[in-house]
Amino acid sequence: MKKMYAHAVCLALTVTIVSSAGQVFAADRDHERDSSYMQGKARNIIVMVPDGMGLADVTAARIAKNGPDGDRLNFERLPVIGYQRTHSANSTVTDSAAAASAWAAGQKFNNGEISCHAVENVCVENPTTILEIAKSMGKATGLVVTSTITHATPAAFGAHVNSRQCETEIGRQYIEEIGVDVLLGGGIGANKRDAKYNCDQYPGQDGNAVIAQALGLGYEYVTTADELHQKISDDDRIKLLGLFNDGGLTPEYLRSVEISQPRLPEMTAAALDILEEDKDGFFMMVEGSQIDWANHDNNYEYQLGEMLAFDQAVKTVQDWIMAAPQRRQDTLLIVVADHDTGGFAVNGPYGTLSDAGDMVEAGWTTGGHTAGDTIIWSQGPGSRELGESLDNTDLFHIMKKAMK
Numbered sequence: 001m002k003k004m005y006a007h008a009v010c011l012a013l014t015v016t017i018v019s020s021a022g023q024v025f026a027a028d029r030d031h032e033r034d035s036s037y038m039q040g041k042a043r044n045i046i047v048m049v050p051d052g053m054g055l056a057d058v059t060a061a062r063i064a065k066n067g068p069d070g071d072r073l074n075f076e077r078l079p080v081i082g083y084q085r086t087h088s089a090n091s092t093v094t095d096s097a098a099a100a101s102a103w104a105a106g107q108k109f110n111n112g113e114i115s116c117h118a119v120e121n122v123c124v125e126n127p128t129t130i131l132e133i134a135k136s137m138g139k140a141t142g143l144v145v146t147s148t149i150t151h152a153t154p155a156a157f158g159a160h161v162n163s164r165q166c167e168t169e170i171g172r173q174y175i176e177e178i179g180v181d182v183l184l185g186g187g188i189g190a191n192k193r194d195a196k197y198n199c200d201q202y203p204g205q206d207g208n209a210v211i212a213q214a215l216g217l218g219y220e221y222v223t224t225a226d227e228l229h230q231k232i233s234d235d236d237r238i239k240l241l242g243l244f245n246d247g248g249l250t251p252e253y254l255r256s257v258e259i260s261q262p263r264l265p266e267m268t269a270a271a272l273d274i275l276e277e278d279k280d281g282f283f284m285m286v287e288g289s290q291i292d293w294a295n296h297d298n299n300y301e302y303q304l305g306e307m308l309a310f311d312q313a314v315k316t317v318q319d320w321i322m323a324a325p326q327r328r329q330d331t332l333l334i335v336v337a338d339h340d341t342g343g344f345a346v347n348g349p350y351g352t353l354s355d356a357g358d359m360v361e362a363g364w365t366t367g368g369h370t371a372g373d374t375i376i377w378s379q380g381p382g383s384r385e386l387g388e389s390l391d392n393t394d395l396f397h398i399m400k401k402a403m404k
Ligand SMILES: [Zn+2]
Pocket: 051, 052, 095, 096, 097, 099, 292, 338, 339
């Protein structure tokens, strides 16, 4: 009762103070920073990853959407803000595999490794991941991405392999070893065989064999947005494999209206719809995978489309949390990029002020990743500890401690 009262007061404040943007922000912040929601334990943990997003990406997307003086992006509304180092075990500049493995398992890994310490292409140690811990506590689990479903970031949570290149094996482990309940994204990638990365020790399967195995293990399988919506309309607790393209999903800036693939916010809503049925709660990772790809391409239009879709997916989660008072108490939500890609910078306009809808003048320092720290936005139980200068491995320990 006390909390509902506090909530009502905050809403009243937000409604009464509308005279200036700055004051509205202040009222919002009082509400969002209500520290009672930072205590207790997390029944649900939702990690949302704008892969390869630097802070200037946020600036550019905010200006394009709302203008320089406009409202914050949705994920910027999360009340606790910290930042993290991103280096891997063997490189100042990390890749997505080592970076996600650091979150997933709480240790530093070499670039390319998927929650596995490998010697000559063989895993010699597979530390337990936060997704596996959630599973062992009876929770439902989900991975939602716009890359191949077996790409490095989701892989680190749901598989242990010597190399991110072993994508078919990653898919097999999701289904056969770990049993991730909800898998939504692009297709199952191939086990690549080149000089550097060796996947030869894994059974010679292809993606279709993994899909067949999933069906045998009771997964429902969908390949279009319509099928996805149909599947979640009956309120059952199901295991769901949704693969909506062969490779990654079509980028936002290239999507036509008739495209049959779901967008990231729709996939996020669908996953929540299924995962929320578990009485023990859930762990879910949602990745805006292609912010990274856009920055690799030094393509601002591509980046902006992916940024806004990712932000809309965060809004979907925020709305889900706010739809029931208990969810706010129960849910740790973290938004964090694994690394910066491209060294993106907003170089202008200088001397005139942009308007909402404007594209800024942009530039990149590289087509690869950079080593800059990345911001951590969060709310809910455990989030208080995330508002500091951290290492990426700390996130695992904070999530583990917060989870009940
Ligand atoms: Zn990445």
